[in-house]
Amino acid sequence: MVAVPAQAWAAKVTVLSAARIHTMETAQPRAQAMAFDEQGRILALGDTAALLKRYPGAQRLDVGAATVIPGLIDAHAHVSGLGFSMMGADLTGTRDKDEIFARLKAKAAGLKPGEWLLGSGWDQNDWPEKEYPSAAELDALFPDRPVWLSRIDGHAGWANTQAMRAVSRDLSGTWQPDGGMIRRDAAGKPTGIFVDNAMGLVESARPAPDGATSERALVLGMQAAVEHGLTGVHDAGISLDELHRYQHLADRGAMPLRIYAMADGNNAALESLCANGLYRHPSGRLQMRAVKLYADGALGSRGAAMLEDYSDDHGNRGLLVMSAEELAMASAKAKRCGVQAATHAIGDRGNRLALDTYEKALDADAAGDHRWRVEHAQILAPADLLRFARLHVIASMQPTHATSDMPWAEDRIGPQRIVGAYAWRKLRDSGARLAFGSDFPVESVDPRLGLYSAVTRADAEGKPAGGWMPQEKLTAFEALRGFTLDAAYAGFAENELGSLAVGKRADFVVLKEDPLAVPDAQLRTLDVQATYVDGKPVYEAK
Numbered sequence: 001m002v003a004v005p006a007q008a009w010a011a012k013v014t015v016l017s018a019a020r021i022h023t024m025e026t027a028q029p030r031a032q033a034m035a036f037d038e039q040g041r042i043l044a045l046g047d048t049a050a051l052l053k054r055y056p057g058a059q060r061l062d063v064g065a066a067t068v069i070p071g072l073i074d075a076h077a078h079v080s081g082l083g084f085s086m087m088g089a090d091l092t093g094t095r096d097k098d099e100i101f102a103r104l105k106a107k108a109a110g111l112k113p114g115e116w117l118l119g120s121g122w123d124q125n126d127w128p129e130k131e132y133p134s135a136a137e138l139d140a141l142f143p144d145r146p147v148w149l150s151r152i153d154g155h156a157g158w159a160n161t162q163a164m165r166a167v168s169r170d171l172s173g174t175w176q177p178d179g180g181m182i183r184r185d186a187a188g189k190p191t192g193i194f195v196d197n198a199m200g201l202v203e204s205a206r207p208a209p210d211g212a213t214s215e216r217a218l219v220l221g222m223q224a225a226v227e228h229g230l231t232g233v234h235d236a237g238i239s240l241d242e243l244h245r246y247q248h249l250a251d252r253g254a255m256p257l258r259i260y261a262m263a264d265g266n267n268a269a270l271e272s273l274c275a276n277g278l279y280r281h282p283s284g285r286l287q288m289r290a291v292k293l294y295a296d297g298a299l300g301s302r303g304a305a306m307l308e309d310y311s312d313d314h315g316n317r318g319l320l321v322m323s324a325e326e327l328a329m330a331s332a333k334a335k336r337c338g339v340q341a342a343t344h345a346i347g348d349r350g351n352r353l354a355l356d357t358y359e360k361a362l363d364a365d366a367a368g369d370h371r372w373r374v375e376h377a378q379i380l381a382p383a384d385l386l387r388f389a390r391l392h393v394i395a396s397m398q399p400t401h402a403t404s405d406m407p408w409a410e411d412r413i414g415p416q417r418i419v420g421a422y423a424w425r426k427l428r429d430s431g432a433r434l435a436f437g438s439d440f441p442v443e444s445v446d447p448r449l450g451l452y453s454a455v456t457r458a459d460a461e462g463k464p465a466g467g468w469m470p471q472e473k474l475t476a477f478e479a480l481r482g483f484t485l486d487a488a489y490a491g492f493a494e495n496e497l498g499s500l501a502v503g504k505r506a507d508f509v510v511l512k513e514d515p516l517a518v519p520d521a522q523l524r525t526l527d528v529q530a531t532y533v534d535g536k537p538v539y540e541a542k
Contacts, residue, residue: 012038013058014535016508017048021068022516024484024499034068036506040534044502066529067514069480070499071231071507072447073487075396076375076437079235079259080242081120081154082224083217084209085441089119091149092441096127101141108145116206117142120150120441122158125300125408132183135160135192148202153442155298157199159192166205177201179294179321181303196297196319215245221445222256226539228446229528231507232258234396234437234491236342236375237292240268243279246286255285256538258507260491262292262342265322266330274337284505284534289492290340292375293330294321296350299378299405299412304347307381311414318347327353331361335370340492342373342396348381348417355387366391373435373490376401377427379413380420389431394490396435397424399453399479400443406457406468418469424454425472435490436482447483451515452523454479462521476516476523506535 013035021031023045033048035055044051052058085092089107094100100122108117124132138147138160146163150156164171171182171190180197182190194202209217225233238246238261249255263269270291273279278289297303297319302310305318322330327343334341341361345354354374362370370392377388377395388395402409402422410418420426428434438450454474457467467473474482488498496505512527531539 013043013055014061015048015051015055015058016061016063016068018063018068018510019065020514021045021500022070022480022514023501024070024481025501028501031500034500034506036535038535040506040536042500042502042504042506045500063510063529065512067511068500068508069511069515070484071497071509071531071533072229072483073232073234073491073498074225074230074437074440074445074447074483075234075435075487075490076236076398077225077233077440077445078154078237078442079221079225079233080214080217080238081221082441082445083220084118085120086220086224087213087217089117089149090121091119092121092152094122094126097133097137104147105141108142111145114145116163117145117147118149118206120154121152122149123152123300130408132191132193133158135164135190138192146206148206150199151301153298153300155199155303156193156195156301157202159194159202161192163202163206164190164192167201168205169201171201178323179319181319195301196303196321211245214242215249218242218245218249219254222259224445226256226531226533227528228448229509229511229531230257230445230447231509231531231533231538232260232487232491232493232497234260234262234290234487236262236344236439237264238262238269239264240272243269243288247281250281250283250286253283255283257533258284258497259286260290260493261286261288262290263288263339265291265293266326266333270330270333270337270339273339274333278338284496290342290373291330291334293327293341293343295327295343295345295354296320296347299346299409302412304379305349305353306347306379306413306417307349307352308417310412312411317349320350320353324353324357327357328360331357335361335365340371340373342375344375346376346378348379348384348420351377351380352384355384355391355393358393359387359391362391368392371490371492376439378421379417380423382420385420385423385426386430388427394433394435395427396437396490397422397427398437398439398443399424399450400438402457402468403453403459404443406459422469423472424474428474428478433486433489434482435487436479437487448524448526448528450483451476451479451526452520454482455520455523460524476520480515506532508532
């Protein structure tokens with residue numbers, strides 16, 4: 001047991017005891033008790049009796065037969081996106097358009113005449129026909145109300161005619177926006193589907209939410225996160241205005257978890273970091289020192305940039321959301337300003353572009369402690385897989401993407417390229433560091449599903465038997481590390497977070513079961529009894 005600093009004796013101390021504490025520290029992997037002060041700093045870990053003797057006046061927190069683990073960190077998510085999805089029509093899990101229409105009608109019943117009907121979560125890959133829908137189908141139900149529905153991955157949107165009429169320019173013809181695609185019929189008329197950067201045409205036409213609504217979205221998203229055992233989230237791409245909303249919440253002590261925010265591309269938030277330096281709130285609950293860039297789109301909407309044609313869409317190689325020149329310029333700017341670059345890349349061409357850009361921008365500093373990241377790193381050409389470790393680039397990946405995509409991913413890219421897809425084991429064994437997240441609200445906010453997917457590579461029913469591409473499975477410990485220490489490392493916080501050790505923050509989760517001992521199938525249903533940040537409960541199960 002490590003000795004406690006003498007000055008800590010005077011502080012109010014809590015001694016937590018549990019059946020087991022998994023610290024994620026190699027020097028002391030397990031303990032029975034943990035002492036922390038009123039500021040939420042860990043003072044000691046070890047045997048319960050010894051810690052109670054050391055701190056005779058300590059407050060007791062005995063969680064009985066439960067297991068304590070470090071606070072879980074989602075290394076890639078969208079907090080306001082989750083909040084807004086909770087306020088709009090939730091279309092996740094719908095299996096056909098009739099189910100979608102029923103949910104839309106129920107949501108519209110509570111709206112004012114002419115008010116936009118917003119929703120998210122549809123996925124044509126889950127429908128019997130597996131084809132994109134049309135504006136006409138929405139028009140039949142909502143001829144007078146604008147409707148705008150974001151696809152599950154956030155990389156495509158479905159609009160009705162009223163919503164398209166709100167756009168200030170003619171959407172027909174053959175022109176396309178840079179980094180996006182308007183799907184049109186043979187006559188050149190828009191069908192209602194907008195992919196990647198084309199979505200901005202409709203997004204900018206709808207009324208922007210007011211400040212109070214936008215703040216409520218953050219509050220809802222953060223509360224949902226702590227209820228599922230998350231003590232930190234890397235919010236992947238926020239505006240300067242959204243950073244200010246977070247700041248106001250942090251100033252009021254209204255942030256229940258830690259947010260590691262990424263600036264939204266080469267825009268005002270990055271300019272602020274360059275002009276004013278990396279940002280950290282005094283509370284330790286909010287910081288911004290990274291920028292989110294985009295190489296390409298998503299696989300589900302066939303916008304991921306591929307080196308060769310899509311296997312199920314000949315002639316289509318996806319989209320570059322930022323041009324190679326724009327990505328190079330933004331990466332060089334990040335390097336100059338000391339900002340961590342985190343680039344969305346899903347297709348093999350998108351990933352190669354991200355790695356090529358990083359290699360050039362980092363140059364001689366590639367071997368240094370830059371911690372630049374590729375977000376998703378989903379489909380990799382064999383020649384690029386080893387470059388992550390060589391360039392010291394973090395693979396920020398989302399295990400549930402694999403188990404959501406597995407029914408159709410091979411149809412998209414064929415049997416040869418699928419070998420380099422969702423390649424957690426290959427990347428980890430190559431020496432690359434994996435930081436895990438969910439990409440919520442694209443996937444569920446629940447990190448237990450990510451643990452389960454990483455270990456089983458199977459769906460909720462355990463199918464396919466033995467897992468999909470089982471050679472890429474991880475152990476439960478490796479999966480847990482991806483959501484703790486490695487996620488903390490990806491946010492430059494491994495000296496504060498990600499494990500339970502003397503001097504670190506008392507961010508932890510109380511689970512009824514032991515995630516490193518239960519059968520793999522039970523990882524999905526671990527019982528979160530409480531979530532603590534800085535030694536204080538931010539969620540307790542009823």
